[in-house]
Amino acid sequence: MASHSRAEGALLDMAMKNLLILSPFDGLSHRFWRENVGEWLAQQDDYQVTQVALPARYFAWRHRGNSLTYSRHPELDGEWDLVIATSMTDLSSLRGLNASMRDVPVVLYFHENQFAYPGHDFGLLERQITNIYSALSANHVVFNSEFNRRTFLEGAEALLKKMPDEVPKGVVQEISDKSSVIPVALDLDAVGAPNRLDSPLKIIWNHRWEHDKGPDRLLTIVQGLLETDLEFQLSLVGEQFREQPSEMIMIMDMLKAKYALGETGFVESREAYLNLLGEHHVVLSTARQEFQGLSIMEGICQGCLPVTPDDLSYVEYVPEELRYSSEQDAVHILTTVVQQQSELPSLDLYQWQAVGPAWNKLVDGFI
Numbered sequence: 001m002a003s004h005s006r007a008e009g010a011l012l013d014m015a016m017k018n019l020l021i022l023s024p025f026d027g028l029s030h031r032f033w034r035e036n037v038g039e040w041l042a043q044q045d046d047y048q049v050t051q052v053a054l055p056a057r058y059f060a061w062r063h064r065g066n067s068l069t070y071s072r073h074p075e076l077d078g079e080w081d082l083v084i085a086t087s088m089t090d091l092s093s094l095r096g097l098n099a100s101m102r103d104v105p106v107v108l109y110f111h112e113n114q115f116a117y118p119g120h121d122f123g124l125l126e127r128q129i130t131n132i133y134s135a136l137s138a139n140h141v142v143f144n145s146e147f148n149r150r151t152f153l154e155g156a157e158a159l160l161k162k163m164p165d166e167v168p169k170g171v172v173q174e175i176s177d178k179s180s181v182i183p184v185a186l187d188l189d190a191v192g193a194p195n196r197l198d199s200p201l202k203i204i205w206n207h208r209w210e211h212d213k214g215p216d217r218l219l220t221i222v223q224g225l226l227e228t229d230l231e232f233q234l235s236l237v238g239e240q241f242r243e244q245p246s247e248m249i250m251i252m253d254m255l256k257a258k259y260a261l262g263e264t265g266f267v268e269s270r271e272a273y274l275n276l277l278g279e280h281h282v283v284l285s286t287a288r289q290e291f292q293g294l295s296i297m298e299g300i301c302q303g304c305l306p307v308t309p310d311d312l313s314y315v316e317y318v319p320e321e322l323r324y325s326s327e328q329d330a331v332h333i334l335t336t337v338v339q340q341q342s343e344l345p346s347l348d349l350y351q352w353q354a355v356g357p358a359w360n361k362l363v364d365g366f367i
Contacts, residue, residue, distance in 0.1 A: 024066035027056035071097035108138035115155020185355035195303035214286030215247035224331035235262030277302035
């Protein structure tokens with residue numbers, strides 16, 4: 001094999017495009033996206049990829065302070081052809097604080113938005129305004145689902161209408177015009193057919209143990225299932241925190257009393273987690289916010305039939321007959337409808353064969 005001369009090597013280095021990926025609150029789902037997008041882009045011939053992530057802790061400080069932290073980070077002083085940042089990045093402030101960031105094109109990626117979360121906790125308004133400023137500061141805005149895109153644009157429009165005066169016209173339209181949808185890609189292939197149903201029906205709930213994932217709704221569904229003749233076993237797995245919703249304790253106690261409790265807790269090994277999914281028949285969501293639903297998609301890929309709310313991003317890929325409008329409806333689907341299903345939903349649009357070329361086209365458009 002012929003070796004490159006020093007001059008040829010210099011030309012190759014000049015041809016490489018330097019990409020920077022920023023993830024200022026690098027929790028499980030953000031890290032999953034960052035690592036996989038970074039790996040995909042790094043495999044392309046023309047891209048050199050650098051990733052700078054900050055730990056997923058001290059949420060309020062991280063949200064407000066990431067622009068300050070990044071502005072003095074040595075990696076950001078390099079010469080970049082394109083920056084891809086998550087929407088947790090306070091982009092307008094970062095561009096103001098770091099001169100090297102002012103003229104670099106930036107793609108802002110929204111895993112979620114601050115307008116579609118249930119409740120109104122302290123600091124929400126500031127986070128919503130920051131989302132708008134960051135989107136305006138970006139050259140392009142990408143959402144992981146059409147639901148995410150729609151609720152952001154509608155929420156931003158509604159918020160700006162409440163402002164007392166001097167709101168420029170066309171702000172939301174400007175963001176809309178430079179936006180697109182590219183989902184978080186899956187890192188596994190679907191098994192193709194549902195896992196063979198037998199008794200007991202094995203159901204898995206695989207979400208963060210927090211209130212926005214609907215433990216109150218789950219409690220009502222479990223109570224309803226226990227009043228039927230269905231033989232079932234429910235596993236409760238997912239990321240846990242110091243404070244857990246009281247409903248989760250109640251649910252486990254109720255299931256233990258009926259010998260219907262399956263696996264519980266966070267599964268550290270991804271291989272073990274995926275194997276566990278493959279041992280179940282149904283993957284259940286009770287979420288009150290979900291912008292794509294990776295946990296449900298992972299269950300589908302491992303042969304589980306999804307049962308989800310008839311809302312949120314689920315309407316984009318879960319069949320109508322498997323989406324419930326009430327807890328009673330969920331009980332009916334679990335006891336009757338799932339027994340009649342012979343096909344899994346298609347997730348072809350969420351595989352790298354579809355998602356990867358979309359990223360290539362977007363990146364090539366800027367560099």
